[in-house]
Amino acid sequence: MAFENLTEREKRILQNLITFYISTADPVGSRVIANRFKMGISSATIRNTLQDLEELGLIEQPHTSAGRIPTDLGYRVYVDYLVKPEILSEPEKQMIRDGLLRDGRGIGEILGQTCKILGDITQQLGVSIAPRFEEGILQRLELIPITDERIMVVVVVKSGLARSVIIEIETSIAERSLREVEVLLNERLSGLTLGEIRKTISQRLSDVSGEGKLIKMVVDSRDKIWHDHRADDVHISGADNLIRQPEFTDPGRIQDLVKILGDSGVISEFLEQAPEEGLFITIGRESKFHKILDCSLVSSTYKVGKITGTIGVIGPTRMPYSKLVSIVNYTARTISEALTGINTKKEE
DSSP states (O other): OOGGGSOHHHHHHHHHHHHHHHHHOSOBOHHHHHHHHOOSSOHHHHHHHHHHHHHTTSEEOSSTTSOBEEOHHHHHHIIIIIOOOOOOOHHHHHHHHHHHOOTTOOHHHHHHHHHHHHHHHHSSEEEEEOOOGGGSBEEEEEEEEEETTEEEEEEEETTSOEEEEEEEOSSOOOHHHHHHHHHHHHHHHTTSBHHHHHHHHHHHTTTOOSSHHHHHHHHHTHHHHHSOOGGGGEEEEOHHHHHTSGGGOSHHHHHHHHHHHTOHHHHHHHHTTSOSSSEEEEOGGGSTTTTTOOOEEEEEEEEETTEEEEEEEEEOSSSOHHHHHHHHHHHHHHHHHHHHHHHHHHHO
């Protein structure tokens, strides 16, 4: 259905219906629209227009005697053509900045605080996911002995972000040998993306002699060292906000929600439906997860150098999109600023 084919009256009535339904969760009738929005037309005219919008698949009537509610398609038209992002107040902006722009915190703490702020401000489920390190270019790698049988591998990418993993070794390795392997790995791998390294490390180190056991362990641990484990990097806050929503009064739906929240892999996949950059909104059945979590997602990417991550809010399709778009976008920009600040200080 082409939005352009809607009359101005149909657009206004659809917008008013969705606006009212978002605020009340009650099906909307023609009299409500006539009395609330003072459109200057009769209730009968509004009722006829509602019937036309229903035939177009933009609204539906949950019960014969009830008013109408938006369909996923109706929300999509509303989001794409009718809604305008709200301007955030200065206190709202300050709350976001105060929560994120603090010295002395790492990426995990910032992302954990991000989803808490999103949950608190929006009264939805706040979510954040760590940067996609596979897209980062290796700047340096460090091998740090922890015990005789364990080594910490620290991977630093060109944006300044870093992550570390622990690998087990069969026998202790002298400090000097460890440094030699570290130098060799940096010579062979620096300047490549982590994704490239994971795919080609076997070939790039196939001719290496010397500390062969350690090299073999680095190669064998390629998925652990170089691959993004997205489920381990998901932060969630505000589940109680969803449970308080009218859409989650059904005990079965609460059980589904609790089950999903216990599986961060599902939430990670939900977020990663978004494109690599920019704002993204998925509504209800547009998501492949709608059968297990029939909700909408408003998300945006944050960026540090060439590496991106995703934040967003998940909630019922009846969510205040105009407000959430502004909050999520502003928060994403603030995270980019916060993480860039961390890395700038590291380089000073």
